[in-house]
Amino acid sequence: MAAIEQKMSAPGFWDNGESARGVVEKLKTLKSVIDPVNDLLKRLGDLRAMNELGVEAGDQATLAEAAAEAAKFAAELERLELRTLLSGPLDAGNCYFSIHAGAGGTESCDWAEMLLRMYLRYFERNGFEASEIDRVDGEEAGVRSVTLHVRGPYAYGYLSCERGPHRLVRISPYDANKRRHTSFAAADVLPELADIEIAVDWDKDVREDTYRSGGAGGQNVNKVSSAIRLTHLATGIVVQCQNERSQHQNRAEARKMLQAKLYQHEQAKRDAELAKMYGQKGEIAFGHQIRSYVLYPYQLVRDERTELKATNTADVLDGQVQPFIDAMLRLRLKQNSAKPAEGGA
Secondary structure: OHHHHHHHOOOOHHHOHHHHHHHHHHHHHHHHHHHHHHHHHHHHHHHHHHHHHHHHHOOHHHHHHHHHHHHHHHHHHHHHHHHOOOOOOOOOOOEEEEEEEOOOOHHHHHHHHHHHHHHHHHHHHOOOEEEEEEEEEOOOOOEEEEEEEEEOOOHHHHHHHHOEEEEEEEEOOOOOOOOEEEEEEEEEEEEOOOOOOOOOOOOOOEEEEEEOOOOOOOHHHHHOOOEEEEEEOOOOOEEEEOOOOOHHHHHHHHHHHHHHHHHHHHHHHHOHHHHHHHHHHOOOOOOOOOEEEEOOOOOEEEEOOOOOEEOOHHHHHOOOOHHHHHHHHHHHHHHHHHHHHHHHO
């Protein structure tokens, strides 16, 4: 970490903005690992001193306070231990996070927008930065699809736990007869490839189309064909970006997204386990959901993979999804630990 800080203080470091931002993000990732450890070590010392003081003085109030602090310490230590499970080569980096409405028209588009708000609140709570890359609004309400660029330590590792269809059961606000409806929307995530280059001949391998952006923005966004759509001819993979104000910025962002998708495509062909994980998104319909959010006739959020349940549905939809992510990390650890035993059976 000292070497990175020394590099940042060198003359001309900020001349290349993109390179400098990569170094800064690497430093933030290192700090996100080291600082919590140092903080816990300091708190452990304080906790021991508080407990010893309570024992020596026979002060029950101090002992009770030490016990309460010990419980908080144990919870934060567990969170830190769970982070150590994110040891994949891309887990610590940024990502592209997408939400797609399933079948069901306006109902599903509205649910997709509810999920978007939930994750934006989650990003805010956890110090992630999220910028909108592409968005297609629903015809009447909500969003048909949206893609975000999420920056922050372990963004990809955490959000990879959220990949798959999400199911909502509620009384529809769009139904005059107030009937119960079931809606689906799916989340997907791609790693940002900071240090991995995928060879692409942009002139021969990729078709580039330009078009006018459809979302809100200034006159350059809406009146100039600055949006970019890239199609990889060999695989048929398509990405698009319409968020930035210049065609050059949109092209650069779209190329990064395409390289990420091509990387995952190649990994899936070589690695059956990754192919299985990516396939969890499945069909955006009944029977494939990873999590159900029931708002009527009772209040319950249930993760179908870990079987974790929560009745505070309003809090979950306000971004409190970390317990579900932590539970998925524990499940992955359990599954990975069981593999050698199964292989030897």
